[in-house]
Amino acid sequence: MKLLRVLLLVPRNILIALVLVYRKIISPLYGDVCRYYPSCSTYGLHSLQRLGVLRAIPLTGWRVLRCNPWSAGGVDEVVSGPNWISISQLGFTSPASSEIKR
Template structure:
């Protein structure tokens, strides 16, 4: 009985598992922000002093820079968004890492995977 077709299939499965494990924390936090934006954020209304909103900034920061850099960027942005801040346009710088942002906003590190 043949479990995998092709000689590199076991390595391919391991690589896909590695990609999943590497992107899981990032995608988990992205899912949290997406739920926040859909359910909680409409209750507050448009109160953010910056563009994009703090949740939009956090989403882009996580997508572009991952958990280790994106979370501190998001926390710093939320701390700056207060009644004494003038606000303004504050966009996330694009990462040089090869990432693919899929249709729902989740991230894949596999550069061979096309956008869906």
């Protein structure tokens, strides 16, 4: 069962790695241009970490489409996800041990 959970998290962690690379290399070139809090890349990262690939991609896509010069912006937090996920200090996900409660 734990192996299945690890395998289910592989696509999520691949996309998390891509977002982290974007945030380290490309995002600093643009500076603070996002009209929302948290920034669109942070929103995408949190949605991937908490909700998974299938829910994060449409949510993040909609968020990026709304982040434009004609938008008022504002605060837009990601909802909580399942309790069986643990997020490491580097930002990657793994199955939570039975002792960890969120």
